[in-house]
Structures are given as structure tokens and as C-alpha cells.
Amino acid sequence: MTKIVPAVYSAVLAVGLALSVAGPAGAAGNEGDPLMITGSADKGRSVAITDDARALARELGVTPKEAAARFDGQEAFLAAAEKAIAAAPERYFTSTWEPGTHEGAAYRASISFAGPADESIVEFFENLPYRTLVRFDAPASNADIEKVRAEAMEKIWSSGDYDGLTGDINPETGAIEIQVEVASGGELLTATAAPAATMAAVEEIVADVEATSPVDIVVSPAVGIAPLEQTLFGGVAAGGCTLGFTASNSTYRGALSAAHCSNTSVTPARSTSPIYFVKEHLGSYGDAQFWRSSDTVRNLLNTDANGGSRSITSRVDTSTNGISVCNYGKTRTNYACTTVRNWNHAFYNSQGIYLSRMAQTNGTFTNPGDSGGPWFYNNGAYGIHFGKSGGYSTYSRIFDVEAILSVTVLTS
Incomplete structure (x- = not known):
């Protein structure tokens, strides 16, 4: 049942403050209470989720029980967020899964939009089993900020010689945060500072772009942020990468991998026939490719070196910071498992190509050879592994991969 405090909702519409949505712990009360929405109880965990919790516990250094608590409700929130974003894609700014971050506070997850408050968006979260903060005070939509980020980074990249250039969007302020690593011949003045002349030129470029930007642009020098595509070399063709999820298009069934991997035909492990290159994309929708196979193709995912597997039954939009994600590589x-650090990360790769819409995690456990591998949680497909950007494991988000390659991950 939805309970609305009219006085509070009117104030939100007038001044563009946040709407707070409550789960079962909340109820409408005195004037000044937020918009309250009650939800249902959590369901039990599957065996796959229990295993994922153990893997996350090892990475975070917490108990399996603490790690499992991070997962509770994640899938339900992502499903609700996907619907809300689809209803107003031109207004979506960002969202964050925050279990434990706001212990004792009024919410477990948050999502933010630009523009006036809209009850129809709030209603997507009314049946969640916990409180969700729905905000309508973003400085601009993520799509509008991305246009500015792409322009600023393109102008910086073309102005000099850089080993690394990354850009993220601050989830609180919307500020574009760009890091610059001068090329090896640039003679860094210190371990953390680029030459003054180079930074002065970059700052001049940024000031020009910022003049018409809805948000601030902050630039800082850095070292160790050069992208690392995690492929193997030495004549190892496509076998130097890891296959991701099985997928199909209008003609073929096969599997996904990373676009920077070789296009040379190879016979994957546990297969009897070679796979053949069909299509790839390296750019604004990430780094991914599609291979066709004449073998029987099923919605199964290999998750360890001993032949362990699980079925994939859904594809999940991961436009949210803080969610837990898992990866397997050869x-x-x-x-x-780890957590998402920046759901819309951008950088220039080693070929000078601008990659955006990438999910940068807090993990560092991936290695050369893991490129193309799957990012998943429970039975959901989340993304295709790129390598490392800014020193952290990074992947292409699965909905972007499907859209740009015209494929669909097999879920049955």
C-alpha cells in the first residue's frame, strides 16, 4: 500500500528536493515525513547466491554472512531501477546500492533523476522490501553529462601524448573527474604530478569546454592509469582470451568475448568445433565481439577450472554503483566477486579509441588472458570483461553489448 504525505510531496515538487521511499520499516507520520512506500519481505537465497557470497567475503575480508547481507534485495532493486530508467532515460542521472553504508539511516539504495519530481517514477520502487531514496535534484542527466565528458576527453587526448586518460562522473555532484597520465617521454615532475606546462594546456582546454557545461570539470595528474587489455601474446590467437556468455543473433548461435582479442578462429576448451568471428565493437558502447559456433550452444556458464557451471536465466542492467558482481577468467x-566502483567509466585505450559506458569495479584480481570473460551474479549476465582501467578490473555492460552487436544472451 502506498502512503503519501501531501504536504511533503508538494514541497518536493516546488523546490526539487529528494523523495525518500520507505520499505516495511516506514510508515506515514507527522508533517515533514518523506513519501513512504511499504514493501514485501525478502525471499530465501539460492545456492548460487550463497556461493557468490563466499567469493565476495574472500575479496572484502568479511564473513560470508556479512557478504550475503550485501546481496539481499540487489536483484529486486536492479529490476525496479531498469524499469524506472526505461521510463525516463533522458532524465536518469545515477543510482547506488548502499547496503551497510547508511546503517541506521532511512534507505538502502538510492536513484537520482534530473527535472521535477515524478510520482510515476517513485511507484516502480513501491514493492521493494527496504527503503529506497528516489531523488529529483540531479544537476543534469547522465546522457547530457556524457556529451560534455566525451568532448573534453577528445580535446585533451588530441592535444598531446598521454599514456592514460580516464573520466568518471561524481555520483553526488555530477562533476566530471578526469585523470591524465603523461606519456613516458613526458618526464613526470613527481610520482603524482604531470609537467606544469602539460597540465596548464589541459586546464585551458577544460576551461573552454566547462564554459557551456552544466557541471564542473575537474582534472588531476595521475600515474598507473594506462589501460591494460588482458590478452595473452606470443601467437596465441583467440585462445588467448576467455569466452563470455553464449548468445545468438538472427542467424547464428555462439558466444561473446572482447573486441581487442584476436579474430582468428580457434577451438575453445570443452568444445569440439572451432568458433568463427562474426562482429565486434570497440568504442562508445564498450569492447565486445560475437563468435558463431556449430556446436550445441546452451545457456550454461563455466565458473571454475574444475568444470563447475551455472545456468544463465536473465540479463541485468548494471547502471548502479555499489552492486556486487562476480567474474571468472581462464x-x-x-x-x-567484488563491487562496482563507477558504472559509467570512460577512458582511451592503447589504440587511442575512446571507450565509454564501461563499468569499473573495485576488483584487481583479473589477469592477462581473462579478457572477454563473464561478469555475473547469481544467474544473471552483467557484462563482458575488458581488462583494467585506472588499475581496476573493468567490463562492458551486457545491455550495451547486446544493443551494439545485435545479439541476445541465451537465457533458456
Whole structure:
């Protein structure tokens, strides 16, 4: 049942403050209370989720029980967020899954839009089993900020010689935060500062772009942020990468991998026939490619070196910071889990190509050879592994991969 405090809702519409949505712990009360929405109880955890919690516990250094608590409700929130974003894509700014971050506070997750308050968006979250903060005070939409980020980074990249250039959007202020690493010949003045002349030129470029930007642009020098595509070399063709999820297009069934991997035909492990390159994309929708196969193709995912597997039954939009995600790659015995650091990360790769809409995680456990591998949680497909950007494991988000390659991940 939805309970609205009219006085509070009117104030929100007038001044563009935040709407707070409450789960079962909340109820409408005195004047000044937020918009309150009650939800249902959490359901039990699957075996896959229990295993994922153990993997996340190892990465975070917490108990399996603490890690499992991070997962509770994540899938329900992502499903609600996907619907809300689809209803107003031109207004969406960002969202964050925050279990434990606001312990004792009024919400467990938050999502933010630009523009006036809209009850129809709030209603997507009314049946969640916990409180969700729905905000309508973003300085601009993520799409509008991305246009500015792309322009600023393109002008910086073309102005000099850089080993690394990354850009993120601050989830609180919307500010574009760009890091610059001068090329090896640029003679860094210190371990953390680029030459003054180079930074002065960059700041001049940024000031020009910022003049018409709805948000601030902040630039800082950095070292160790050069992108690392995690492929193997030495004549190892496509076998130097890891296959991601099985998928199909209008003609073929096969599997996904990373676009920077070789296009040379290879026979994957546990297969009897070679796979053949069909299509790839390297750019504003990430780094991914599609291969066709004549083998029987099923919605199964290999998750360890001993033949362990799980079925994939859904594809999940991961336009949210803080969610837990897992990855398996050919260089490791078991899969590992971590959390999303920046859901819309951008950088220039080693070929000078601008990659955006990438999800940068807090993990560092991936290695050369893991490129193309799957990012997942429970039975959901989340993304295709790129490598490392800014020193952190990074992937292409699965909905972007499907859209740009005209494929669909197999879920049955």
C-alpha cells in the first residue's frame, strides 16, 4: 500500500528536493515525513547466491554472512531501477546500492533523476522490501553529462601524448573527474604530478569546454592509469582470451568475448568445433565481439577450472554503483566477486579509441588472458570483461553489448 504525505510531496515538487521511499520499516507520520512506500519481505537465497557470497567475503575480508547481507534485495532493486530508467532515460542521472553504508539511516539504495519530481517514477520502487531514496535534484542527466565528458576527453587526448586518460562522473555532484597520465617521454615532475606546462594546456582546454557545461570539470595528474587489455601474446590467437556468455543473433548461435582479442578462429576448451568471428565493437558502447559456433550452444556458464557451471536465466542492467558482481577468467582456478566502483567509466585505450559506458569495479584480481570473460551474479549476465582501467578490473555492460552487436544472451 502506498502512503503519501501531501504536504511533503508538494514541497518536493516546488523546490526539487529528494523523495525518500520507505520499505516495511516506514510508515506515514507527522508533517515533514518523506513519501513512504511499504514493501514485501525478502525471499530465501539460492545456492548460487550463497556461493557468490563466499567469493565476495574472500575479496572484502568479511564473513560470508556479512557478504550475503550485501546481496539481499540487489536483484529486486536492479529490476525496479531498469524499469524506472526505461521510463525516463533522458532524465536518469545515477543510482547506488548502499547496503551497510547508511546503517541506521532511512534507505538502502538510492536513484537520482534530473527535472521535477515524478510520482510515476517513485511507484516502480513501491514493492521493494527496504527503503529506497528516489531523488529529483540531479544537476543534469547522465546522457547530457556524457556529451560534455566525451568532448573534453577528445580535446585533451588530441592535444598531446598521454599514456592514460580516464573520466568518471561524481555520483553526488555530477562533476566530471578526469585523470591524465603523461606519456613516458613526458618526464613526470613527481610520482603524482604531470609537467606544469602539460597540465596548464589541459586546464585551458577544460576551461573552454566547462564554459557551456552544466557541471564542473575537474582534472588531476595521475600515474598507473594506462589501460591494460588482458590478452595473452606470443601467437596465441583467440585462445588467448576467455569466452563470455553464449548468445545468438538472427542467424547464428555462439558466444561473446572482447573486441581487442584476436579474430582468428580457434577451438575453445570443452568444445569440439572451432568458433568463427562474426562482429565486434570497440568504442562508445564498450569492447565486445560475437563468435558463431556449430556446436550445441546452451545457456550454461563455466565458473571454475574444475568444470563447475551455472545456468544463465536473465540479463541485468548494471547502471548502479555499489552492486556486487562476480567474474571468472581462464587464468584463475575459481571465480571471484567484488563491487562496482563507477558504472559509467570512460577512458582511451592503447589504440587511442575512446571507450565509454564501461563499468569499473573495485576488483584487481583479473589477469592477462581473462579478457572477454563473464561478469555475473547469481544467474544473471552483467557484462563482458575488458581488462583494467585506472588499475581496476573493468567490463562492458551486457545491455550495451547486446544493443551494439545485435545479439541476445541465451537465457533458456
